[in-house]
Amino acid sequence: MTTINRILVANRGEIARRVFRTARRLGIDTVAVHSDADAGLPFVREADAACRLPGNTPAETYLRGDLIIAAAKRSGADAIHPGYGFLSENAAFARQVADAGLVWIGPDPDSIDRMGSKIESEKLMEAAGVPVLGNLTVDTATDDDLPLLVKASAGGGGRGMRVVRSLGELAGEVEKASAEAESAFGDGTVFVEPYVERGRHVEVQVVGDGNGGVLVLGERDCSLQRRHQKVVEEAPAPGLTEEVATALHDAARKAAEAISYRGAGTVEFLYDADTQRFYFLEMNTRLQVEHPVTEQVYGVDLVELQVAVAEGRDLPAIDPQPEGHAIEVRLYAEDPSADYAPQTGRLLELELEHDDTFALDGFGIRLDTGFESGSEVGTFYDAMLSKVIAWGPTREQAARSLARVLEKARIHGLTTNRDQLVASLRHPAFLDLSGLATSFYGDHPETLTPAAADDLLPFVGAVALAEHRRVAAKVQSRIPAGFRNVVAGPRSTRFGVGADEVEVLWHGGTAGYSSADREDVTVVSVSTGSTNGGAEVVVDIDGVTRRYDVRVLEDAVLVDGPRGGATLRIVPRFVDPSTQVAAASLLAPMPGSVIAVRAAVGDVVQEGQTILVMEAMKMQHTIAAPYAGTVTELSATAGQQVEAGTVLAVVEPAEDAGSEEDN
Incomplete structure (x- = not known):
């Protein structure tokens, strides 16, 4: 030992x-x-x-x-x-x-080899009596097999994965998937299998001792996915009959025993709720991102078991039973409403109420995070910021408490999928299981739309900014902000909110702050004095008091209230001409690398035609022509690293291009 x-x-x-x-x-x-x-x-x-x-x-x-x-x-x-x-x-x-x-x-290298190829592992599982889907190729697939799923053989996490609904698209999608898999895993091998449209992703946690002994620690449901990457995971998998759950556990045990598995691993299945049948997908010979939900429900430390097995110790002689329910969400730096475009830059704030980090016994919120307020989020790695895990006696309580914590979180500086997560956890189709499938986000696009923001956030931000500037003034700091000897029109403050710009009209002076647009809003108090620009603004809305926490930075105001928050970028009064670009410019949506250029200056292109392809955070992103026209400028080259907002190309609309040709 x-x-x-x-x-x-x-x-x-x-x-x-x-x-x-x-x-x-x-x-x-x-x-x-x-x-x-x-x-x-x-x-x-x-x-x-x-x-x-x-x-x-x-x-x-x-x-x-x-x-x-x-x-x-x-x-x-x-x-x-x-x-x-x-x-x-x-x-x-x-x-x-x-x-x-x-x-x-970790596992024995031979086990990694045998399960590392999805093609070969499927053959191994079929021989062990585990149900499998079957493999197809570009040459053997027919229209009757549609839709199809192209998958990377050597990896996971949605990289190198494509859904194909037309045989004419299959060869091209295989090529794209192979390139993405090569970039992510160093192995471009892909395979094709039938795609179960409304299947559930259910997986079983196992720990083996390498001598044939296997501990099965129940199942997890990971059906809510975007781009074939998991977003919401939970344990136990809800809605399974005892017969199905037992069969899943037995199949996972067979899979682990077939290779004398050592260490922690996960056997993943595609479950068809309509037929109550399941099929082997793959075995991940490692710890899973979603392992905390199993730890919370079964009261085990999977890393401790990994260490024990690696030291040659025996698995504990236990038969743990699940208690309560745990749900995990992955908080990503991405914009779901913009096709999940990754976001990079500085996290101005990342604060979530929680009971413990990386471990928790009993009811509450666990936070597993790699970032903190002030961290830089770059382009080189996955967009996941944190995992937030809730345990409760019931699934409904876990979902409710997790949604509340996310809604109240202070997250500023980068767009995240926080609103999507809250909408998912509160969605009737998630709560009653009717929509629990890998197609959830395709079936419910309303979850992609950001929640309606508190319309007072910009006004509160303007009040806090005005008071902050008054207190910090070198002279006349005792004069109320907005004071005028003669009553004049309202003061104006402009903020950038996402891609939009808002103007806030307000009054100041000896009578305090007030809104020029809302007669039902009264500012009760504004307190400042924090060394980090912090302030509290208390307002009364038609007899109901709300408190807002505000932090004023050099170029932004961070506002959080009882109904969410906002990052308000301070818009300067005068625009820097050097920041202006031509209206027909195609800009880099995020920092990343240009990996392919598919057009040239002078090309006549159609709407939606690919101009170039970028890679950021291990995912490929296509930059397409927004309309039919002519490429008049193309500054990007393959291999070039670009910042967000860089002009990559200029496509003049067809009518403009046509008028030039007529001259």
């Missing part, structure tokens, strides 16, 4: 912090590795030691097994935990770790 004394986590963000939490409780030292872009994140300073991986991209850093093993040796680590993603399911890396004399906290 081996004793582990120092663990290096070959990963980043919240999973690194999660492993550190258990390691500290077990008395084990911790080592972080980090890219240059991640140097300021919490996981780096929380480790007992940290090693820099020079560079920023995954290929330069977290996918460099040689650098990670060298860091382990240099820091005195005797074990490596891979987390999830990156090298967690890379059998070659696992072998390199063992060859270096280090303990690999």
